[in-house]
Amino acid sequence: MLASRNIIKRTGFTLKRSNAKFNIINSSFTSTKRYILTDASLINKNRFFEELNVINESLNGTLRVIKMNPSKGNDNLFLTTENLDLLHENLTTFLTSPVCECVIVNSVVEGETFSSGINPQELKNLVSLDQENRVRESIQFLKYPYKIASDLLNAKKPVVFVYNGKSESTINSLGNLASLKISTEYAQWSMNQLQNGLLPDLATTAILPKLTTVGGTNGQLGIYLLMTGDTLSGEDAYLSGISTHYIPYDAVDDAILRLSDCNFYKNKAYLKLEALTLNTEILNKNTKRGVVNSDAIDFLKKENYKIYNRIALEQYSSALEEFAQPVNSINRNYKYKYSKEALQVIEYGFDILNTENLNNDLVYKDIINRLSKIVAYNGGSEFNIEWNAAHKQFARETLDKLANVSDALLQIATRMIVHNSQSTDFKQVLANDQLLSAEFISNNTLLNNINNKNDEIVPGEKIMSLLKVTGNKKQNFGSAEISGFNKNMLELGLIKESELKKLLKKDGFKKLSSKDQLLERIEHLTHYGGKTSNHRYLKSLVFDRCLNQNNGNLTWKTIVEKKSTVAATPIEPVNNSDDLPAEPKIDTELDLEATLEQFEKKNDEQK
Incomplete structure (x- = not known):
């Protein structure tokens, strides 16, 4: 890499401990320096070994880069409560800064671990704590991930996640909420919460099926990835829709620097001038006796905001596209992870988003039965497709992967997927997932199942009651609302x-x-x-x-089962009466403090 490419103007940020928290000192009080980055310094695993798990830097004045750092005692970069707190504090500061125009979330050591997500063992250890310490630690696990998710969901400026190494579970759930995602040839992406005995929360079950590109029109590939925990390369992640851009590792630094040329705020001012004529015309038509109709003002604010966000996001996306390369640019023999036969199995086997499954508590058995039908297929006319040896092999492998997850978690996860597919607001999904997580970490049986598969356990009535769907009509899949810059990310x-x-x-x-x-x-x-x-x-x-x-x-073309020759798990019809069970009332605004207070009150009563 040429030295001239690596001369980056950066403003340092100082982190100080005050009142047991880390506060970020404004960059205006620090000096501006020039650094020369070399390949040797970038891949040096011990470069920031003495520093915090989350560090940051400024690029060209308008970009802020938050880096996950594998420091002492946390080589796998698990998201501990300490670095979740730091990640949240950095992210909140930059998203509200009048100077920062774009936030990048990356890893310090390119090609190594980005983050392994929440440490499953730390959650499991909650069982052994006394009541007071357990409540305190549980609140920490419930608090910061959802605050970060809420920040990302409501971001008013672009946030770019860079998948440039191994990333698992929680960090990928947060990345799903970012405006733009870059994957490189070093990425190893997986959503393996179920394999570790955890819930796929943070709105993952609602968003991931909407992101994925292939394997069916109802998000079947996203559901498959959630259920099996498969690992995707950077190329696979891009073709699957997980990342928005595939950029080789050597070009990532230049691509990030290019974003500083977008000048969103300057363009926003220009767009306001362009919209002035149209807005004036609308206001004149809605003015009576010198008073402007308030509805017209609200309409203009919302519409202009949508226009600004869409144009700006497309501008940032186009800037990254300048550095994007075909997925076979590095490995000329690259082939997508899933063959045509594998995608056909995924399309049929994981097509669970239908009206029959709205209140079916055993949706996961429908998946298992569908895969079993493919394995047992011996020819005939029950399908409009001939399942061959390649289909059967992939179906068997998928059944083996599902067998590594307890039935209780499969049941909860599939109910979350079906339930959240009905929501038209990701904020509501996030709030509901937080309630589910609170119930999960209060359940000793489920916590003891972490890293210790037990098919004898059951989900519990409280958890299942939060996953009931009211009504009997399937809503338009993919209609969930997203605010801020993420409005157009899909x-x-x-x-x-x-x-x-x-x-x-x-x-x-x-x-x-x-x-x-x-x-x-x-x-x-x-x-x-x-x-x-x-x-x-x-x-x-x-x-x-x-x-x-x-x-x-x-x-x-759609895969259709003409008639059934293999007994399928009965699916209870949706109740068409007016006496449907009431869905838990959840405020669409994510009220983190209220949920935590409710959690504390419940545990105080138990104590």
């Missing part, structure tokens, strides 16, 4: 199968007669990033598997 990166299926029904797409015509039309849709890999991705993973050419028109 449209970044590669086009999703669900979006492609909708496009085929729109004017301009209905009469396309070939896959090449469709590919050319999609490439001209500017709001889809990831153009560097679109051709390869669409042709190899989507078109051949999902599209039929009938009578000169393109139609969508």
